[in-house]
Amino acid sequence: MADNNFVDDGEFIYVDKDIIDGDDGYIYNETYIEGDYDDYYYEEPLISLFDVVKEYDKGTVKALNGINLDIFEGEFVSIIGPSGSGKSTLLNMLGALDTPTRGKIYIDGIDLIKEKDLSEFRQEKIGFVFQLHNLIPNLSVIDNVQIPLLPTGMSNKEMKERASEIITAVGLEDKKKQRPNKLSGGQRQRVAIARALVNNPSIILADEPTGSLDSKTGELILGLLMEMHERYNVTLIIVTHDNDVAALAERTIKIKDGQITEDKYNY
Numbered sequence: 001m002a003d004n005n006f007v008d009d010g011e012f013i014y015v016d017k018d019i020i021d022g023d024d025g026y027i028y029n030e031t032y033i034e035g036d037y038d039d040y041y042y043e044e045p046l047i048s049l050f051d052v053v054k055e056y057d058k059g060t061v062k063a064l065n066g067i068n069l070d071i072f073e074g075e076f077v078s079i080i081g082p083s084g085s086g087k088s089t090l091l092n093m094l095g096a097l098d099t100p101t102r103g104k105i106y107i108d109g110i111d112l113i114k115e116k117d118l119s120e121f122r123q124e125k126i127g128f129v130f131q132l133h134n135l136i137p138n139l140s141v142i143d144n145v146q147i148p149l150l151p152t153g154m155s156n157k158e159m160k161e162r163a164s165e166i167i168t169a170v171g172l173e174d175k176k177k178q179r180p181n182k183l184s185g186g187q188r189q190r191v192a193i194a195r196a197l198v199n200n201p202s203i204i205l206a207d208e209p210t211g212s213l214d215s216k217t218g219e220l221i222l223g224l225l226m227e228m229h230e231r232y233n234v235t236l237i238i239v240t241h242d243n244d245v246a247a248l249a250e251r252t253i254k255i256k257d258g259q260i261t262e263d264k265y266n267y
């Protein structure tokens with residue numbers, strides 16, 4: 001399969017892809033990139049989408065209409081587009097929270113459509129930061145942050161230590177025992193980020209993480225996410241309405257009517 005793509009400096013190059021469907025049900029997706037270089041080098045996308053379509057209401061609504069996309073490990077990608085263009089739907093697909101009507105999605109070698117039990121995949125690989133952060137009101141901050149660790153078989157002590165460490169990292173050490181309804185919106189968002197990061201995910205999916213916040217708190221939240229990306233090479237994918245936020249990412253994907261209309265690197 002041949003495809004065209006952009007490299008870091010925005011130069012147009014030719015990409016030749018070999019997709020090998022292994023006996024084990026895993027996919028091996030090899031991309032050979034030919035640039036100004038004499039020889040080929042090799043990078044395997046962390047996330048690959050092929051012709052992904054998501055329809056609602058018996059096909060009358062096409063939330064996603066043929067998405068083809070490769071995202072590489074350690075990238076910081078922003079997704080921007082008008083309201084109703086399919087951004088959240090796309091993010092839900094990437095987090096295996098929803099399945100496409102048609103098309104294929106591979107993440108870290110896993111075929112998300114074939115895989116029967118995706119809960120383990122989500123727990124191990126993905127950190128979700130959504131605007132409605134779904135904190136549990138009658139649990140303390142530390143207990144909320146520990147939730148993703150419960151199925152891992154860690155001891156109580158290990159879980160408390162890990163959760164405390166990450167709560168300190170987001171600057172809420174003094175709020176550990178507090179309940180979420182006693183916190184400000186920005187503080188709750190930080191709890192949600194701590195919870196998303198507690199299990200060291202390799203991918204963070206953030207849907208409008210700064211949407212409801214004042215600009216100063218928004219900057220702080222973004223700073224936290226970007227630090228995780230820079231420090232731990234976490235693949236960071238942020239949906240936003242805000243062009244300034246989008247421009248902070250290394251790569252910006254524009255979506256309109258369920259289709260990618262632009263995919264560019266910001267340097």
Ligand SMILES: Nc1ncnc2c1ncn2[C@@H]1O[C@H](COP(=O)(O)OP(=O)(O)OP(=O)(O)O)[C@@H](O)[C@H]1O
Nearest residue numbers: 056057061062063082083084085086087088089090
């Ligand atoms: N469960 C659903 N049932 C029917 N239609 C849906 C459903 N979820 C989303 N849609 C429709 O799919 C389209 C894409 O929705 P989506 O939530 O992905 O948009 P968005 O880009 O995230 O918008 P916003 O910026 O407003 O959050 C919209 O037209 C929406 O009305």
Ligand SMILES: [Mg+2]
Nearest residue numbers: 087088089207
């Ligand atoms: Mg949305």
